[in-house]
Amino acid sequence: MSSLKLSGIGKCFGDVVAASDVDLLVNNGEFCVLLGPSGCGKSTLLQIVAGLVPQDRGSVLIDGRSVDNKSPKERDVAMVFQSYALYPHMTVIENLGFALRMRGMRKNVIKERVTQTARILGIEPLLNQKPKHLSGGQRQRVAMGRALVRRPSIFLLDEPLSNLDAQLRMHVRMELKKLHQESEGTFIHVTHDQVEAMSLGDQVAVMKEGRIHQTGPPEEIYDRPADTFVATFVGSPVMNLFKGVLTGSRGEMVFRCRDFLMDMTHLPDEWKNREVEMGFRPEDAEMGTRVGPIIHAGVEMVSNVGAEKHIHARVGDSNMTLRTEKDALIQAGDNIGFSVRPSRLHVFCQGKRMEFHQDENGGFQ
Numbered sequence: 220m221s222s223l224k225l226s227g228i229g230k231c232f233g234d235v236v237a238a239s240d241v242d243l244l245v246n247n248g249e250f251c252v253l254l255g256p257s258g259c260g261k262s263t264l265l266q267i268v269a270g271l272v273p274q275d276r277g278s279v280l281i282d283g284r285s286v287d288n289k290s291p292k293e294r295d296v297a298m299v300f301q302s303y304a305l306y307p308h309m310t311v312i313e314n315l316g317f318a319l320r321m322r323g324m325r326k327n328v329i330k331e332r333v334t335q336t337a338r339i340l341g342i343e344p345l346l347n348q349k350p351k352h353l354s355g356g357q358r359q360r361v362a363m364g365r366a367l368v369r370r371p372s373i374f375l376l377d378e379p380l381s382n383l384d385a386q387l388r389m390h391v392r393m394e395l396k397k398l399h400q401e402s403e404g405t406f407i408h409v410t411h412d413q414v415e416a417m418s419l420g421d422q423v424a425v426m427k428e429g430r431i432h433q434t435g436p437p438e439e440i441y442d443r444p445a446d447t448f449v450a451t452f453v454g455s456p457v458m459n460l461f462k463g464v465l466t467g468s469r470g471e472m473v474f475r476c477r478d479f480l481m482d483m484t485h486l487p488d489e490w491k492n493r494e495v496e497m498g499f500r501p502e503d504a505e506m507g508t509r510v511g512p513i514i515h516a517g518v519e520m521v522s523n524v525g526a527e528k529h530i531h532a533r534v535g536d537s538n539m540t541l542r543t544e545k546d547a548l549i550q551a552g553d554n555i556g557f558s559v560r561p562s563r564l565h566v567f568c569q570g571k572r573m574e575f576h577q578d579e580n581g582g583f584q
């Protein structure tokens with residue numbers, strides 16, 4: 220396994236910016252997920268790492284050494300694509316061993332590697348089958364096996380689960396995590412599915428229009444989104460965000476928007492009069508316990524999603540979604556009151572997260 224560093228990577232296709240000043244560090248044995256909407260440049264970045272697409276600017280370093288002048292083969296990375304790309308006329312065992320045979324490896328070494336890979340992936344009973352007799356999930360496992368058997372320094376996975384149905388997707392996702400733990404390899408996985416990203420990644424890099432907006436562990440991405448794009452792209456239902464202004468002086472600061480006020484006494488005086496966006500996650504709205512000023516809202520619709528209910532509510536012209544337990548007796552037409560702990564409120568100014576630190580004396584830095 221190896222580490223990967225991307226330094227100032229830039230790539231344009233005509234007027235389209237597929238990568239803009241991308242910096243990324245993936246440590247040895249880490250599972251990094253590139254997450255972003257379709258067209259944001261995830262696959263391009265992966266292809267640049269693999270050496271399949273040349274970057275316009277910047278450098279790709281594997282184990283601290285530039286591989287910019289190396290061919291895909293010399294980079295010792297393996298890529299798994301969304302389409303399985305198995306050889307249809309070969310059995311699973313032949314598909315798995317193909318790349319090793321091409322490298323002229325000895326038969327007994329090939330056999331040992333293929334057997335070990337098949338065991339890790341749980342596909343031993345399928346070794347003599349041809350791809351047309353396999354299910355989508357089994358084919359995808361064989362495709363991953365073809366990468367794994369090579370024991371590359373870095374695995375690159377380009378939306379490998381997107382052709383699978385929801386149930387199989389969840390199953391193969393768990394297997395992929397297990398595979399990462401057993402192989403101890405360095406994985407870079409591309410997806411537009413935030414649940415997949417958050418459940419797989421040690422580190423998630425959130426991208427939009429060729430730029431990485433935030434990189435960090437899933438908890439940090441969720442709890443402290445760096446900007447309004449990350450705040451609303453990650454999380455379902457999405458974070459509630461409202462435009463307004465901070466008014467009042469120290470100890471009495473409030474967030475004032477068109478339809479309601481929110482106490483912000485914890486914020487520093489210097490933030491007064493700033494135009495901001497205030498956000499809270501649907502699960503941070505607490506009903507029945509007063510943890511902050513009460514906001515009164517009218518319930519427009521209730522979605523029962525099984526394990527919980529989503530309450531779609533409105534205050535004046537401001538819409539919001541709140542999460543409650545599945546047994547909550549709330550229905551359309553009800554009026555509800557809820558509050559949000561100040562520590563669970565997010566504040567963004569010009570789209571960027573505003574951070575503050577309270578020192579031991581209660582002052583702000």
Ligand code: ATP
Pocket residue numbers: 232235236237255256257258259260261262263264411
């Ligand atoms: P998806 O999830 O849909 O695969 P992505 O995030 O992986 O999207 P890329 O495939 O990297 O995005 O594409 C980024 C942008 O670059 C897109 O606007 C795409 O149309 C453009 N692009 C990618 N490859 C080429 C190419 N070979 N020629 C021209 N434009 C390209």
